[in-house]
Amino acid sequence: xxxxxxxxxxxxxxxxxxxxxxxxxxxxxxxxxxxxxxxxxxxxxxxxxxxxxxxxxxxxxxxxxxxxxxxxxxxxxxxxxxxxxxxxxxxxxxxxxxxxxxxxxxxxxxxxxxxxxxxxxxxxxxxxxxxxxxxxxxxxxxxxxxxxxxxxxxxxxxxxxxxxxxxxxxxxxxxxxxxxxxxxxxxxxxxxxxxxxxxxxxxxxxxxxxxxxxxxxxxxxxxxxx
Amino acid sequence: xxxxxxxxxxxxxxxxxxxxxxxxxxxxxxxxxxxxxxxxxxxxxxxxxxxxxxxxxxxxxxxxxxxxxxxxxxxxxxxxxxxxxxxxxxxxxxxxxxxxxxxxxxxxxxxxxxxxxxxxx
Numbered sequence: 001x002x003x004x005x006x007x008x009x010x011x012x013x014x015x016x017x018x019x020x021x022x023x024x025x026x027x028x029x030x031x032x033x034x035x036x037x038x039x040x041x042x043x044x045x046x047x048x049x050x051x052x053x054x055x056x057x058x059x060x061x062x063x064x065x066x067x068x069x070x071x072x073x074x075x076x077x078x079x080x081x082x083x084x085x086x087x088x089x090x091x092x093x094x095x096x097x098x099x100x101x102x103x104x105x106x107x108x109x110x111x112x113x114x115x116x117x118x119x120x121x122x123x124x125x126x127x128x129x130x131x132x133x134x135x136x137x138x139x140x141x142x143x144x145x146x147x148x149x150x151x152x153x154x155x156x157x158x159x160x161x162x163x164x165x166x167x168x169x170x171x172x173x174x175x176x177x178x179x180x181x182x183x184x185x186x187x188x189x190x191x192x193x194x195x196x197x198x199x200x201x202x203x204x205x206x207x208x209x210x211x212x213x214x215x216x217x218x219x220x221x222x223x224x225x226x
Numbered sequence: 227x228x229x230x231x232x233x234x235x236x237x238x239x240x241x242x243x244x245x246x247x248x249x250x251x252x253x254x255x256x257x258x259x260x261x262x263x264x265x266x267x268x269x270x271x272x273x274x275x276x277x278x279x280x281x282x283x284x285x286x287x288x289x290x291x292x293x294x295x296x297x298x299x300x301x302x303x304x305x306x307x308x309x310x311x312x313x314x315x316x317x318x319x320x321x322x323x324x325x326x327x328x329x330x331x332x333x334x335x336x337x338x339x340x341x342x343x344x345x346x347x
Binding site: 067142144190191192193194196197204206207210211213214 | 244246248249251252312313316317318319321322323324
């Protein structure tokens with residue numbers, strides 16, 4: 001067992017913003033989610049956080065751990081030697097403690113019509129899932145441009161956008177590329193690459209966005225030359 | 227738990243964390259670009275005034291011969307250029323993570339700045 005000082009950045013509408021510290025004993029195999037559960041069980045039942053699957057599939061428990069976005073259920077508490085700082089995701093309104101309102105993330109996601117237009121992408125059968133993307137919101141939290149540019153749809157939506165562009169008919173793909181080719185879409189990305197290091201699934205988010213840019217530019221040249 | 231209306235929730239600011247390598251590169255390149263807007267005309271006009279291609283202006287000539295202006299110009303060019311190279315490499319898909327190449331480019335720009343400073347001052 002290791003002693004860990006856990007500092008949690010808390011917020012609620014009555015008490016406002018503050019940092020609470022908890023001294024917790026954790027096993028070598030404990031996850032950050034285990035730490036949060038032990039805090040609630042043994043120290044402070046008022047602490048709020050979200051979790052669901054516990055196996056890194058749902059993204060519900062995504063928080064900022066020691067300054068970096070991560071899945072609480074998949075991050076080993078032992079990685080934080082002696083002290084750990086837990087914060088809610090950035091760029092999303094905090095409801096209480098580590099719980100954020102994810103609707104702005106999904107609003108941005110829906111802005112690109114993520115259901116697609118091809119026969120395999122009917123609205124009824126489509127889900128928000130994109131390949132291995134679990135739509136956890138870590139990329140949006142890490143993205144500096146999403147904080148500066150409120151209309152920027154964010155890395156996850158653009159990652160989905162690339163997949164749709166590659167799968168849809170040429171006409172639909174061209175239309176989608178035109179829709180994404182502005183500062184709220186692919187050109188809102190300035191290549192900070194923070195999303196890449198934040199993504200718990202290690203998806204090539206920035207690479208996808210820049211592939212979209214290359215596709216848009218090559219299409220625009222081909223339109224001019226034809 | 228009752229959900230708080232969105233505008234009542236706490237909004238976290240991006241500046242409440244340490245700046246990341248990517249955001250530093252982005253900001254430095256833009257600040258350097260703005261500095262170049264001032265420094266390049268100053269240097270060129272100063273040179274023309276020195277050669278009397280344009281009416282002599284002692285301020286412009288002083289600026290043209292000022293070592294500190296040279297250092298500022300070299301610094302702005304070096305950092306604007308290396309982060310421009312970084313942007314191009316990201317755009318073509320050769321740089322995929324923030325750390326790759328960024329630190330070597332910063333070191334290179336710093337060495338160029340130091341070298342220029344030694345000569346200019």
